[in-house]
Amino acid sequence: MTAIALVTADACVEDDLDMPPLLEACRIQSIDVEVCAWDDPRVDWSQYGAVVLRSPWDYVDRIAQFLAWCDHVSAVSELFNPLAAVRWSLDKHYLLDLADRGIPVVPTRFIEPAHAPAAAVIDFLADFPQAADFVIKPAIGCYSRGIQRFARHQTDAAIDHIAHLASNNASVVLQPYLPAIDKTGETNLVFFDGVYSHAICKSALLGQDGAVNVPTYDYRSPREADAAERTVATAALEAARSHLGLRRPLLYARVDLIRGHDNTPRLLELEIAEPSLSLPLTDKGATRFAQSLDRLVMVNQGA
Template sequence: MTSPRIALVTARAARGLDEDLPPAVEAFERAGVEVTVVDWDDVGVDWSAYDIAVLRSTWDYTQRLPEFLAWVERAAAATTLLNPPDIVRWNTDKHYLGELAARGIAIVPSAFVEPGEDAAAALVRFIDAHGRGDPAFEFVVKPCVGAGSRDAQRHGAERPDAALAHLQALLAAGRSALLQPYLARVDEHGETALLWFNGEFSHAIRKGPLLRRDEAATRALFAAEHITARVPDPAELALARETLAAIPAGEPLLYARVDLIQDADGNPCLLELELSEPSLFFGHGAGSADRFAAAVLGRKRTAGA
């Protein structure tokens, strides 16, 4: 049987930053498969030379989304791209949270503000609805197309001018914005990210709180993170499974990361669903890189190639 030709797709800006790439390459080598790490926007790449192209760390897409999505379509026409284009298009814009909420998924309460809307009026409505007159109410303003906490900031109701300036800047740049209450339990409990390969749970991590009051939004590719291994509780596993079942996909995805935080009562809520280019934190899950490689190779066998 011919060894499959597999590309792990990254970005020039992510070279040296993606801690998952070395263990992934080693896992494929242990499986007897040679892989190539390729930049998504390298015009010299013939994508038809690969049986599978796996999106890994294309982390500069947030500043180049139309270009990136056009490349996704071209690459998918030439090879098997995972995850597939329809899922990538859906997941790279956080409006998907509204769709999941409509399907009954417990999400962090979210309000969307679109370019051309009255930012001041939208902000007042949001604070009135969720702050309920509490002068200590805190919330987050972030772009709907964004990753790694880039351009996201934590604000307080007592300083609406700062939040309004942030929101107006996003809208003026033609970017839809997302407003969410800051759920304070994250300061102690952190986030729980659950990793799934081919619909099977692999491992989970705890991510420490990222956004601090009066701290400017990061301009780096992603904000620095404090990561440790975590065993998810039954409620977190249940919500993750419900979320995966609500994804508009016909079959389990090659990879999925479900990011949860707790509300004031300790119930998990979906913060983000990462299906395009998530960190998979192989270093915090024993055997996870090998499980990932096996999942990719399983897709190759399923395709009959």
């Protein structure tokens, strides 16, 4: 097989701390990879046997262009994860599909552009009397963009924030703030080919004072996921695979869980488009990812 493209962006390659250990693991295992920027017009994507999304993170302000690029790559090569998985997972509405399949997700309501924000917030707070605080975020977003935490008495500020997010026709997510995150953080479980590799603890990013932090390595530490977390994460990946009708497990996936009021793990996010995998915090993660890329080579060669 021809080389595998590892996709980044010029503006993001320095922030991609997974890339150096992954490249080193590929070098050790003699896997032919090349790092490419998704928006580099000089790249002929058809020359790659597989095109693997890693850190094209500057697409957030030009999603339509990025998705058109994904369409093109899928047509001329093999995109990983597959196009359907990328498209589906970029919009947090996927949480509803997973809830329908029995996955315990963080309680989630959507406010669509046609909905009146004030009524939606009042209904939400009535339905979640236990929630001292709540969270508002855009349905399409990442890296804490557009997210805000409010106390339940801050309804006016919350409605303003929803109106701000909805001003360009965006859907908005409402969730109770799950306070367990302040004690135990969230657990991010990383899988390659559907097999658990490693996990990290990510400490809480949203302050009571309205501070919104981004998940730099200062907020991450290694953690072993427990049996309950692995069970929920594995079920979420199976549900995603079945929803998307995928033949193979996802090449890579990150499953983010927070404990609910009953202390059981609940799905916050399924990151299957271009997740940061915290490879520098684990011994074996990069090796396992490279082994999965190697299996890809063998499958493509019909081995």
